[in-house]
Amino acid sequence: DSGVTQTPKHLITATGQRVTLRCSPRSGDLSVYWYQQSLDQGLQFLIQYYNGEERAKGNILERFSAQQFPDLHSELNLSSLELGDSALYFCASTLSPYSGSQNEQFFGPGTRLTVL
Amino acid sequence: GQQLNQSPQSMFIQEGEDVSMNCTSSSIFNTWLWYKQDPGEGPVLLIALYKAGELTSNGRLTAQFGITRKDSFLNISASIPSDVGIYFCAGMLTGTASKLTFGTGTRLQVTL
Numbered sequence: 574d575s576g577v578t579q580t581p582k583h584l585i586t587a588t589g590q591r592v593t594l595r596c597s598p599r600s601g602d603l604s605v606y607w608y609q610q611s612l613d614q615g616l617q618f619l620i621q622y623y624n625g626e627e628r629a630k631g632n633i634l635e636r637f638s639a640q641q642f643p644d645l646h647s648e649l650n651l652s653s654l655e656l657g658d659s660a661l662y663f664c665a666s667t668l669s670p671y672s673g674s675q676n677e678q679f680f681g682p683g684t685r686l687t688v689l
Numbered sequence: 690g691q692q693l694n695q696s697p698q699s700m701f702i703q704e705g706e707d708v709s710m711n712c713t714s715s716s717i718f719n720t721w722l723w724y725k726q727d728p729g730e731g732p733v734l735l736i737a738l739y740k741a742g743e744l745t746s747n748g749r750l751t752a753q754f755g756i757t758r759k760d761s762f763l764n765i766s767a768s769i770p771s772d773v774g775i776y777f778c779a780g781m782l783t784g785t786a787s788k789l790t791f792g793t794g795t796r797l798q799v800t801l
Binding site: 575577604606608614615616617618621629631632663667670671676677678679680681682683685 | 690692722724729730731732733734737777779783787788789790791792793794
């Protein structure tokens with residue numbers, strides 16, 4: 574158990590809908606990262622937050638947004654869903670926003686999103 | 690998005706055999722990480738490497754940070770059935786952000 578929690582575990586919805594995925598980082602970690610894992614694109618970095626502020630953006634669509642709240646949990650919002658958004662969405666956390674020793678990313682169990 | 694090249698893509702081995710896999714990139718990284726992912730689960734960190742040429746072990750696992758900083762290698766000795774899974778390398782550049790760039794994965798299956 575990495576200490577990172579994600580809810581829900583599974584989510585099934587229809588095209589055009591909007592969903593919210595939730596992540597709670599490990600106790601003490603201030604930075605949260607979101608990744609998408611699909612069959613054709615593999616694991617791709619979406620966005621990083623540190624202490625409530627956006628730090629880095631990756632291949633995140635404009636239909637997707639995220640935020641980190643004062644209690645440090647984070648939510649990833651996916652709107653106008655398309656079939657191609659079906660994927661596993663992972664959250665990871667670290668203490669510091671910077672890379673380096675003792676600041677490795679630990680991943681949550683993921684949310685499997687299925688868009689029908 | 691960018692993905693690092695991992696080889697082999699998949700491998701079937703017998704219990705007790707040693708396994709080697711590698712990961713290559715067209716650009717340099719300051720940090721290399723190796724993760725294992727079981728079906729339906731999140732990636733679990735196995736080994737982290739921070740210096741070119743570094744060789745680090747974690748039990749039966751040994752990983753190396755390539756001298757060119759564009760590659761990394763993972764070896765598993767005396768494989769056991771629970772080694773089954775997908776192994777991912779990930780590279781990271783130090784700086785203001787620490788996003789990971791993942792490899793394409795190596796699927797390992799171990800037969801008794």
